[in-house]
Amino acid sequence: MKVDSSTAIDFAFLARYSTQAPRYTSYPTAVEFTQDFSYEDLKQAFQRSDQRAKVDSTPLSLYVHLPFCRSACYFCGCNVIYTSKEDKKDRYIAYLQKELAIISSLLDTTREVVQLHFGGGTPSFFDEKQLARVIELVRKSFPNFASNAEVSCEIDPRYFTPKQMQALRAGGFNRLSFGVQDFDEAVQEAVHRFQSVELVxxxxTIARNAGISSINFDLIYGLPNQSVKSFMQTLEKVVSLDPDRLAIFNYAHIPWMKKTMRKIDENALPSPESKLEILQSTIDFLTQKGFMMIGMDHFAKKSDELYHALESHSLRRNFQGYTTRGFSQTIGIGLTSIGEGYDYYAQNTKDLAEYEKAIDEGRLPLERGISLSQEDILRKSVIMELMNNLCIEFAPFAQQWGRDFRAYFAKELARLQEYIELGILIHNEKGLYTTPTGAMLIRNIAMVFDTYLEKSHKRAFSKTI
Incomplete structure (x- = not known):
């Protein structure tokens, strides 16, 4: 069931139900990852995944973290290293090569690759020769890319040249995501991120001239000095640039976790009521401009495959965002990268010195992770189906797990009864389906199935609205 933007969303109702909850890019969430997950656990997980792939041909997705930035954007929650030194980037690439060699010794890297994503940091802070070198190393280590693989890169428009585009295109890249955030000068000043409409x-133009047909813009609402009027002006400019997709995130102010956020004047942050007004106006505006809402924070044109995947209940969300590909084992490469398998998550160290030390010792730079129990895997399937496609249908669940959903999750359904009685969650013989208002509260709904949440520190999570 898709989000029907023609049906009114009850924003006054939403405000009453905003609470701190995970974004569920994984289940269990990253706060549950521990150092109890050992290097031997990771090697065994790789072995199991290779055996599983022989049966069901599970493909691979690759995430490469390029962590360097020239300067800090105060809103950023990513793991980055600030530098202006070229030798640091060259040294990092040399260690990526060693890391890829270790991965190749532990995993069957001839399995099909359906997705590659370069994230950061600022991948486009690497020049064209450096980007070409990283691409070469990855494709040499993983030689079997699917003909329709999603190959994408995050781009800072302030650091992007035709030569970099040529290197990416030659490497098979077919999707780009530009960090835009906001065009208002007062907002840019407050978050230390300056870029004009002309620059973007x-x-x-560089991307379109190179044949890139899928362009995403990242925007953030809830930044200091934002108002409904200023953000609508930003959206007008954004639409004039004709992106195919938009990711519009709710700013999570967590200065206790990210030191750069302490530079933001909290008195300049919009109130929760103002943020909700911005969200409401954003949905109304983009719907009028032909963008359809995908999940809780993405928008796409009706011609985009994300929209078609939502219609057919085949959408999937991972650490890189929404994808139209089915499940694939994600291999995290580089500093702080997260890998995902059928029954595990594994995250590399965030410390550059520790990263280099591990690789020099001939082992992957694992810092923490988690092995999933069968109960975890079952609940993960439910939570991800809700997050991905905004519904859970009982027949496919019963076919996959051999259990009756309503009997197995009787307690959870009782906790959801309030939403059902209010009409924002539809419960019938076929399944659970969200209304447009319910879709906005999908994190609230998903968290009912999360058995870890009671012991988790909710302060680690952002507000649902």
């Missing part, structure tokens, strides 16, 4: 237009 030049970056988009």
């Amino acid at each position: 237009q030049r970056a988009v």
Whole structure:
């Protein structure tokens, strides 16, 4: 069931139900990862995944973290290293090569690759020769890319040239995501991120001229000095640049976790009521401009495959965002990267010195992770189906797990009864389906199935609305 933007969303109701909850890019969430997950556990997980792939041909997805930035954007919650030194980037690439060699000794890297994503940091802070080198190393280690693989890169428009685009295109990249955030000068000043509409237009033109047909913009609402009026002006400019997709995230102010956020004047942050007004106006505006809402924070044109995947209940969300590909084992490469398998998650160290030390010792730079029990895997399937497609249907669940959903989750359904009685969650013989208002509260709904949440520190999570 898709989010029907023609049906009114009850924003006054939403405000009453905003609470701190995970974004569920994984289940269990990253706060549950521990150092109890050992290097031997990871090697065994790789072995199991290779055996599983022989039966069901599970493909691979690759995430490469390129962690360097020239300067800090105060809103950023990513793991980054600030530098202006070229030798640091070259040294990092040399260690990526060693890491890839270790991965190749532990995993069957001839399995099909259906997704590759370069994230950061600022991948486009690497010049064209450095980008070409990283691409070469990855493709040499993983030689079997699917003909329709999603190959994407995050781009900072302030650091993007035709030569970099040529290197990416030669490496098979077919999707780009530009960090836009906001065009208002007062907002840019407050978050230390300066870029004009003209600068972003030049970056988009470079991409379009190179044949890139799928362009995403990242925006953030809830930043300091934002208002409904200023953000609508930003959206007008954004739409004029003709992106295919938009990711519009709710700013999570967590200065106790990210030191750079302490530079933001909290008095300049919009109130929760103002943020909700911005969200409401954003949905109304983009719907009028032909964008359809995908999940809780993405929008796409009706011609985009994300929209078609939502219609057919085949959408999937991972650490890199929404994808139209089915389940694949994600291999995290580089500093702080997270890998995901059928029954595990594994995260590399965030410390560059520790990263280099591990690789010099001939082992992957694992810092923490988690092995999933069968109960975890079952609940993960439910939570991810809710997060991905905004519904859970009982027949496919019973076919996959051999259990009656309503009997197995009787307690959870009782906790959801309030939403059902209020009409924002539809419960019938076929399954659970969200209404447009319910879709906005999908994190609230998903968290009912999370058995870890009671012991988790909720302060680690952002507000649902």
